[in-house]
Amino acid sequence: MSHLLDIEELNITFGGLHALRDLDFHVEEGEIVGVIGPNGAGKTTFFNMISGMVRPTSGDILFEGETLVGLDPNQVTQRGIARTFQNVRLFANMTILENVMVSQHCRTKRGVFGSLFNTRAFREEEAEIRRYAEEVLGFFGSRLVGYRLEQPASVLSYANRRRLEIARAMATRPRLLLLDEPVAGMNPIETAELTRLIGRLRSEWGFTIVLIEHDMNVVRDVSDRVVCLDHGETIAQGSFEEVSSNSDVIEAYLGRPLESKK
Amino acid sequence: MTAEQVDEVTRGPFDFDIRGSMRRGLLLGLGLVFISLAGLPIGLDTRILIKPVLSLGYLSLIWLPFISGWASGTETVLDGVATTKRGARDLVRGGLVGLIGGACLSLLVLLMNWFDLRDPLVNWAPPLSAILQFDRSIAFGVLVWPLLSAVLSCAGAGLHIITPKIRSATLSAVLFTLAMAIFETFIVDVADFLDDKLYGQNGGLTVMSAIVVACLAFTVSAIGLGRRVATARVNYQQSTGKTKASQTTMLIAIAAITVVVVPMITGKITQELFANIGIFLLLALGLNIVVGLAGILDLGYVAFFAVGGYTTAVLTSPNRGPDWPSWVPTLPWWGALLVTIAISGLVGLFIGAPVIRMRGDYLAIVTLGFGEIIRILFLSDWLNGYFNGAQGITNVPPADFGIIQVKGTDPRSVFYLVLVFAAISIYVSWRLERSRVGRAWMAIREDESVAEAMGVNTVNMKLMAFVVGAILASFSGAVFAAKVGSIFPTSFLILVSIIILVVVIVGGMGNIIGVIVGSIVLIGVLGGPKQPGLLAEFSQYKLLIYGALLIWMMLRRPEGLVPNVRRSRELHQEEFLQDAWLRGEIDDDANTEEVDS
Numbered sequence: 014m015s016h017l018l019d020i021e022e023l024n025i026t027f028g029g030l031h032a033l034r035d036l037d038f039h040v041e042e043g044e045i046v047g048v049i050g051p052n053g054a055g056k057t058t059f060f061n062m063i064s065g066m067v068r069p070t071s072g073d074i075l076f077e078g079e080t081l082v083g084l085d086p087n088q089v090t091q092r093g094i095a096r097t098f099q100n101v102r103l104f105a106n107m108t109i110l111e112n113v114m115v116s117q118h119c120r121t122k123r124g125v126f127g128s129l130f131n132t133r134a135f136r137e138e139e140a141e142i143r144r145y146a147e148e149v150l151g152f153f154g155s156r157l158v159g160y161r162l163e164q165p166a167s168v169l170s171y172a173n174r175r176r177l178e179i180a181r182a183m184a185t186r187p188r189l190l191l192l193d194e195p196v197a198g199m200n201p202i203e204t205a206e207l208t209r210l211i212g213r214l215r216s217e218w219g220f221t222i223v224l225i226e227h228d229m230n231v232v233r234d235v236s237d238r239v240v241c242l243d244h245g246e247t248i249a250q251g252s253f254e255e256v257s258s259n260s261d262v263i264e265a266y267l268g269r270p271l272e273s274k275k
Numbered sequence: 276m277t278a279e280q281v282d283e284v285t286r287g288p289f290d291f292d293i294r295g296s297m298r299r300g301l302l303l304g305l306g307l308v309f310i311s312l313a314g315l316p317i318g319l320d321t322r323i324l325i326k327p328v329l330s331l332g333y334l335s336l337i338w339l340p341f342i343s344g345w346a347s348g349t350e351t352v353l354d355g356v357a358t359t360k361r362g363a364r365d366l367v368r369g370g371l372v373g374l375i376g377g378a379c380l381s382l383l384v385l386l387m388n389w390f391d392l393r394d395p396l397v398n399w400a401p402p403l404s405a406i407l408q409f410d411r412s413i414a415f416g417v418l419v420w421p422l423l424s425a426v427l428s429c430a431g432a433g434l435h436i437i438t439p440k441i442r443s444a445t446l447s448a449v450l451f452t453l454a455m456a457i458f459e460t461f462i463v464d465v466a467d468f469l470d471d472k473l474y475g476q477n478g479g480l481t482v483m484s485a486i487v488v489a490c491l492a493f494t495v496s497a498i499g500l501g502r503r504v505a506t507a508r509v510n511y512q513q514s515t516g517k518t519k520a521s522q523t524t525m526l527i528a529i530a531a532i533t534v535v536v537v538p539m540i541t542g543k544i545t546q547e548l549f550a551n552i553g554i555f556l557l558l559a560l561g562l563n564i565v566v567g568l569a570g571i572l573d574l575g576y577v578a579f580f581a582v583g584g585y586t587t588a589v590l591t592s593p594n595r596g597p598d599w600p601s602w603v604p605t606l607p608w609w610g611a612l613l614v615t616i617a618i619s620g621l622v623g624l625f626i627g628a629p630v631i632r633m634r635g636d637y638l639a640i641v642t643l644g645f646g647e648i649i650r651i652l653f654l655s656d657w658l659n660g661y662f663n664g665a666q667g668i669t670n671v672p673p674a675d676f677g678i679i680q681v682k683g684t685d686p687r688s689v690f691y692l693v694l695v696f697a698a699i700s701i702y703v704s705w706r707l708e709r710s711r712v713g714r715a716w717m718a719i720r721e722d723e724s725v726a727e728a729m730g731v732n733t734v735n736m737k738l739m740a741f742v743v744g745a746i747l748a749s750f751s752g753a754v755f756a757a758k759v760g761s762i763f764p765t766s767f768l769i770l771v772s773i774i775i776l777v778v779v780i781v782g783g784m785g786n787i788i789g790v791i792v793g794s795i796v797l798i799g800v801l802g803g804p805k806q807p808g809l810l811a812e813f814s815q816y817k818l819l820i821y822g823a824l825l826i827w828m829m830l831r832r833p834e835g836l837v838p839n840v841r842r843s844r845e846l847h848q849e850e851f852l853q854d855a856w857l858r859g860e861i862d863d864d865a866n867t868e869e870v871d872s
Binding site: 064065066085086087090091095096098102104105106107111114115116117118119120121123124125127128129131135138139142164165167168181182185 | 702703706707709710711712713714715717718721722724725726727728729730731732733734739743841842844845848851852855
């Protein structure tokens with residue numbers, strides 16, 4: 014079992030709806046995997062399941078050889094999986110710095126007593142949290158640092174909110190990063206830039222990445238491997254070229270040609 | 276006013292929204308009739324404010340037309356939109372509002388003479404008629420009210436016409452004089468040499484002294500003391516870094532010296548008042564951590580106050596229930612305090628563990644239930660042998676610190692003890708807010724699911740807030756036990772929870788200064804659930820006023836008197852973003868550079 018993430022025979026049903034069916038999926042250390050599929054294919058449910066927000070009906074999720082099923086989301090994060098949200102969900106009234114500081118919660122440990130007595134260990138840890146937060150924010154250039162640090166997240170532009178979401182996930186010091194439509198709503202220049210940044214997230218920060226994305230250029234540019242879901246099932250897997258030329262995938266996206274219906 | 280006024284439009288004296296003003300007048304009338312039938316004029320009539328002109332009973336009626344008149348003239352000033360020139364139009368409008376309002380009261384006077392509705396409305400009776408008719412004929416009452424109300428309303432509206440300087444001077448003269456009259460007991464208690472100089476024999480300012488006080492206040496305000504204070508405040512708010520830090524230290528030092536010194540020179544009434552404020556301040560500070568920081572709406576907070584009180588009583592009183600095994604010791608107060616802290620922490624954990632997994636409204640309802648369960652347990656037959664049921668635990672000895680004994684008959688000592696705990700609570704809140712734990716609480720308050728996904732152990736963190744809150748409440752309970760000398764289940768009604776929550780909300784959730792201000796204003800002025808405040812006369816109508824105040828705050832200033840920056844941002848998201856946009860702080864994707872290439 015050498016895979017970083019290994020998903021076996023995963024099923025989830027919401028009432029009568031089979032959201033994911035017999036899903037087998039694995040991610041190697043250092044890989045970037047793109048997950049595509051039409052709306053309602055189960056992509057976000059798939060992320061919710063890995064991150065512990067939804068519990069699978071059957072099947073197993075192994076991360077570094079240990080099961081994640083039954084863990085709370087915070088425990089999953091502690092194991093080293095961080096995620097972003099499709100509909101940006103920042104702590105809008107906390108400052109940008111605080112957003113990134115709070116997500117280091119599970120990597121730090123000073124509690125009530127440290128803060129009450131302002132112990133040396135507490136002060137050092139606070140300084141380290143802040144330093145790391147600024148380092149993470151610095152990854153996105155000058156946009157999220159400087160005077161912005163103390164501003165509430167709600168003043169950020171849409172693209173910067175997405176960047177802050179990624180920064181917040183990075184700050185949990187994960188091994189596996191789950192990005193849910195990271196470039197949705199961005200313009201082409203921003204998209205191109207973020208595509209390069211996703212590459213650097215692997216090369217410089219050493220994250221393994223799974224991303225859900227509808228922008229096929231991004232998927233093509235960053236993914237080592239692509240998985241296509243439809244109606245909760247894997248319909249194709251492989252390189253981008255293989256998947257994009259797969260007839261099932263084309264059919265899932267575009268529908269069946271009229272003549273073949275006969 | 277930052278708005279640049281384009282110019283003023285002059286409009287005729289009758290050129291205003293007549294229907295709207297009539298509606299406002301009817302509302303005013305409704306208010307007046309409600310106040311009359313609620314019994315305020317009767318209950319407060321014996322309390323004379325300015326002899327022989329004004330009693331608190333009449334004041335409870337006449338403030339309303341004045342405020343309505345003022346409100347009828349307020350207009351929103353928008354950037355670049357012409358304002359209307361103030362003048363006769365305001366007076367006419369105010370007069371109309373007042374006239375209609377007063378007419379409603381006249382109608383009440385007439386109806387009270389024609390019908391007898393005393394059965395459903397207890398105050399529908401001759402005493403109210405007498406007051407509403409100024410002890411004269413019906414016709415007098417019927418005629419005077421519309422006139423009086425119209426004049427007052429005109430005066431209120433007239434405030435818009437006079438220059439701001441004179442306006443603020445007039446207002447401070449009126450308010451200061453009224454305050455001097457209303458807070459007579461308190462003022463005499465602080466400085467009893469004023470008693471015969473200012474106040475008449477049966478209480479109330481004499482007309483002479485009222486005039487002197489008003490003139491004094493008018494002059495002081497006109498000189499510009501108020502504006503100087505305001506400027507200093509703005510300067511303080513705008514200063515940064517070291518200057519601000521040193522200014523803050525100085526402010527804190529001044530406040531600390533004041534609260535330490537004042538009780539030394541005042542009489543018992545004030546000390547008692549301070550002690551009560553302190554006890555509720557302790558509770559409010561604890562609840563502020565739970566509700567204000569972590570966002571857990573706890574409606575059963577009184578449970579921890581009760582546990583604190585009962586634990587201290589059991590461990591110190593010789594009159595505790597007979598069923599306690601002999602190994603449960605009788606301790607001095609401070610020894611009992613340590614055990615109390617431990618026990619309430621544990622109770623917090625036990626109550627919290629099942630409750631905390633719920634969210635929002637469900638959690639609020641369940642905490643409400645637990646708050647009652649604790650009280651009913653103390654009251655129950657089942658535990659009668661331990662807590663004496665409704666008889667309670669009496670003979671709780673004073674807290675003995677060698678040099679001083681803290682007991683109810685010496686409210687000053689209670690206050691100083693409370694002060695120590697308040698300082699501890701404030702320090703705890705202040706430190707925790709700025710730590711890893713505080714950040715986690717904030718995140719939970721903002722979005723619990725996301726906080727969890729970002730690695731915050733929400734269950735543990737919420738439990739921690741619950742336990743810290745419980746321990747702070749137990750301080751209050753322990754002091755309360757020593758102060759009152761006996762503990763009964765009736766001291767821990769659900770009302771206590773509600774009132775502490777109102778203190779936190781009105782003061783400003785999540786802001787320590789706000790909570791302090793809230794306790795002073797509400798507990799100090801109106802009084803606690805059973806403790807009298809400065810307005811002891813109002814104690815019968817306390818809940819009415821609490822309720823009205825809460826509704827008004829929710830409509831006009833939901834973030835509280837002294838708001839927490841984040842909460843007011845939350846509640847005024849749109850205005851905040853607009854302001855940020857005006858300051859050019861909203862960023863624009865267009866001009867951001869690329870990071871790498």
